[in-house]
Amino acid sequence: MDSANLALHTDKYQINMIYAHWINGTHQRKVVFEAYFRKLPFGNGYAVFAGLERIVAYLTNLRFTEKDLSYLAKQEENYDPKFLELLRNFRFNGNLHSLAEGALCFPNEPLVRVEGTIMETQLVETALLNFMNFQTLIATKASRVKRVASQDVLLEFGTRRAQEADAAVWGARAAYISGFDATSNLLAGEIFDIPTKGTHAHSWVQIFDSELEAFETYAKALPDGVSLLVDTFDTLESGVPNAIKTAKMLEAQGIKMASIRLDSGDLAYLSIQARNMLDEAGLSYVKIVASNDLDENTIFNLKAQGARIDIWGVGTQLITAADQPALGGVYKMVEREREGKMEPTIKISGNPEKVTSPGKKDVLRIISKENGKAIADYICFPHEQQARNGGKLRLFDPVHPYIKKSVKDYEAISMQRPIFIDGELVYDLPTLDQIRAYHQEQLNLFWPEYLRKLNPEIYRVSLSQEAWELKQKMIEEHLGQHDEEFSF
C-alpha cells in the first residue's frame, strides 16, 4: 500500500540500461515512451483505465534511500560508486500525461505518456505498467459485473483470495471505480474512504449449539444492518426459518433486519424459495445476498433463471481476474533526441500488431454532436489541428485501412491530461466519488452495443493520416535499409 520508497520496484535491466547509458554518456538524452495495451481483456468491448493515483504517489516519492544504494552496491554488476551518487540525487523531473481514472479505453491508444531523460523514463517503466495493468484489469472485470447487475448492490469480497495485500486493497478501489458499492476490506475502506460491509461466516454459527441462538446473539450485538448466513446446515429447512424468527424478534424491538446470505447450493432456486418464505412472513424488506464464486456469467445466468437476489458478494473471480489474470500493457519508445532535436522512432516486428506507431500522440474521443455518442477515438500528433478544430475527418482502421468513414459535426474530446510537467505535479487528483461519476459519464457516451458482455461491437481507434503515413514511411525505410521483407 505504501507508495514511498519503491525505487527498487523495477526490473534489474532498467538499472543496468541506465548504468550503461551513464557509462556511455547518454543517460540524459531525452525520450518519449507511451504505455498502451494491444488486446482487450475478457473479450470485453472496452477497458476501464485505473492506476493513476498510485502512479502519481510513486513518482512523487521516487527516491533511492541509503538502504537501496547499499543494496545496489553489493550487486554483481559492480556499479561505479559515482553512479550510485547520481542515483542518490535522483528525482523524477519529466512530464507525464495520462487518461483520467475511470475513462473507457481501447487497444493501441496511448494511456500514459512519459517524457524525460532516458534515466527517468526507463526507471519507471516496470512500476508504471505494474500499477496500470493490474488496476485497469480489475476495474474492467468489475465493470463487466456491474453491467449485468446494474440495479443491484455489489460487494467486493475478494481479499482472502487476492494475489496478496496490495492486490486486495488496490483491487477493491478498482472495483469501486467501476460501480461496486462497498468492500469487505477495512484497510481499503480506511485508505480510500470506500464504504465497507460485512455479514458473518459459518464459524459464527458453528460455535453455538443451535443456529437460532447464533442468529439471535448476532442480531442482538449488531442489530443495525445485520445479515444472517443461512446455509450452514440446511438453507430452507433451518437457516431461513431461523432467520425469520430472528427478524421477528428484531421487529418486536422496532428494528428491521437487513438481509440473509446464501453461500451454496442452487442460488436461483434457493433465493426464489427464500424470497417466498420471507414475503409470506411479512418480511418483504429483508434483502437476499448471494455469494459463492460468482462472476458476471453466473450472475447473468442466475438472473435469467429468475433468481431473487438483491445483493451480490463477488470475491475470487473478480480480484484475481480469474478468466484472464493479466492485462498485457506495454511501454514503448516513440521519440528520441538526436543532435538536440526530437525525432520519431519505431519498433519493427514480424508480427504486424507489434509494430509501434512512431511519434508522441494524443487521443481524441470523437463525439457526435447529433446524438452525443462516441463515434471513434482518433490518435494524432499534438500539432495536428484538424480534429481539434472540428474539420471533416477521415477515420480509418490502421490495420485494415479500407475500413473507413468520414465524420463531421462532432466534438473532439482530448482524453489525456497533463499530470506532471518538469517533475511538478500539476493535476488535482479527483476524489474516488468524482472518479466514479466520471466513469459513469464515460459509459453514457457509448451505445450499448459497445458495452455488452458477449461479442460487443468493435469500437474503432483511428490513426490520423499524418501519423499513419509516418508509420508507413518508417516501415518502408527500415525495410529498405535492411533489404528484407516480412515473410508470410
Ligand SMILES: Nc1ncnc2c1ncn2[C@@H]1O[C@H](COP(=O)(O)OP(=O)(O)OP(=O)(O)O)[C@@H](O)[C@H]1O
Ligand atoms: N442456479 C445456478 N445456476 C448456475 N450457477 C449456479 C447456480 N447456483 C449456484 N451456481 C454457481 O455454481 C457454483 C457452485 O459451486 P459449488 O458446487 O462449489 O458450490 P456448492 O457445492 O453449492 O457450495 P460450496 O461452496 O459449499 O462447495 C458456484 O459458482 C455458484 O455461484
Ligand SMILES: O=P(O)(O)OC[C@H]1O[C@H](OP(=O)(O)OP(=O)(O)O)[C@H](O)[C@@H]1O
Ligand atoms: O466465493 P467468492 O466469490 O470468493 O466470495 C467470497 C467467499 O468467501 C467466503 O467463503 P470462503 O470461500 O472462505 O469459504 P466457503 O467456500 O466454504 O464458503 C464467503 O462465504 C464467500 O463464499
Ligand SMILES: O=C(O)c1cccnc1
Ligand atoms: O462479509 C461477508 O459476508 C464476506 C466477506 C468476505 C468474504 N466472504 C464473505
